[in-house]
Amino acid sequence: MKSQTNNVYDTIIFDLGSVLIDWNPRYLYRKIFATEAEIDNFLQNICTPDWNEEQDAGRSLQEATEMLVTSHPAHEAQIRAYYGRWKEMLGGEIPGSVQLLRQLKDSGKYKLYALTNWSNETFPLALVEFPFLQWFDGIVVSGRERQRKPFPSFYQLLLSRYQVDAEHALFIDDNLRNVKAAEAQGIDSIHFVHPEQLKDVLVSKNILN
Structure with missing residues (x-):
């Protein structure tokens, strides 16, 4: 500097x-998964930071969601929660x-x-x-x-x-x-x-x- x-x-x-702004997907997924290890696996391998950044760059939430649901059908409910319950990721200012x-x-x-x-x-x-x-x-x-x-x-x-x-x-x-x-x-x-x-x-x- x-x-x-x-x-x-x-x-x-x-x-x-x-x-x-305190934003953290874990605030939501602690209500969905039983352990931090499960959250780690989900956020590192399914709803990843790289995937999220594509929405930041303009990809629609619907397109992003459906893409992952197709790739990981066993986690459909958890994937749809990412944007369906997005406000629960906000921890406040x-x-x-x-x-x-x-x-x-x-x-x-x-x-x-x-x-x-x-x-x-x-x-x-x-x-x-x-x-x-x-x-x-x-x-x-x-x-x-x-x-x-x-x-x-x-x-x-x-x-x-x-x-x-x-x-x-x-x-x-x-x-x-x-x-x-x-x-x-x-x-x-x-x-x-x-x-x-x-x-x-x-x-x-x-x-x-």
């Missing part, structure tokens, strides 16, 4: 899932992170944007569930744009749409892959671990007191 002062940044870009977002908003010093890998079909539910999403000056949703992190074009889409200068922007994401991709686009970045760590980094950059 660059050594910069608060005079350099005018824009802060947040990831949403696992930074501001991450309070410490939302408080930091509030402080940044209240300071009036920064443009605030979100760049999120999220299905366009489920994102409207999040907009209803989490009012703080209205605090952003703009949100770029991968499923709507049919492209996603870590591909360079997705970062460039936000920069061009909102006329953001990468040299004056700071990006925050829990996925190191996405952080490195942002840095490759010239965007200083923070690898989010937990709200206290994020606060410490923001303070060290003189963005927050």
Whole structure:
């Protein structure tokens, strides 16, 4: 990360899932499977992260579901639950992170944007569930744009749409892959671990007191 002062940044870009919003498929599947081992097997071999990312990139939930049901008919009920009971994967907002977002908003010093890998079909539910999403000056949703992190074009889409200068922007994401991709686009970045760590980094950059 660059050594910069608060005079350099005018824009802060947040990831949403696992930074501001606690989303975890295990919250649902702990109600369905008896053991963590069964959940591990299901999420590693059937409803995998790679499969989920295709919905983030614009594949329809119906197409994704039917594809897996065809491939794994013995797990049809569990597969259909993934999107049929998707809201049960939401654990709520991450309070410490939302408080930091509030402080940044209240300071009036920064443009605030979100760049999120999220299905366009489920994102409207999040907009209803989490009012703080209205605090952003703009949100770029991968499923709507049919492209996603870590591909360079997705970062460039936000920069061009909102006329953001990468040299004056700071990006925050829990996925190191996405952080490195942002840095490759010239965007200083923070690898989010937990709200206290994020606060410490923001303070060290003189963005927050």
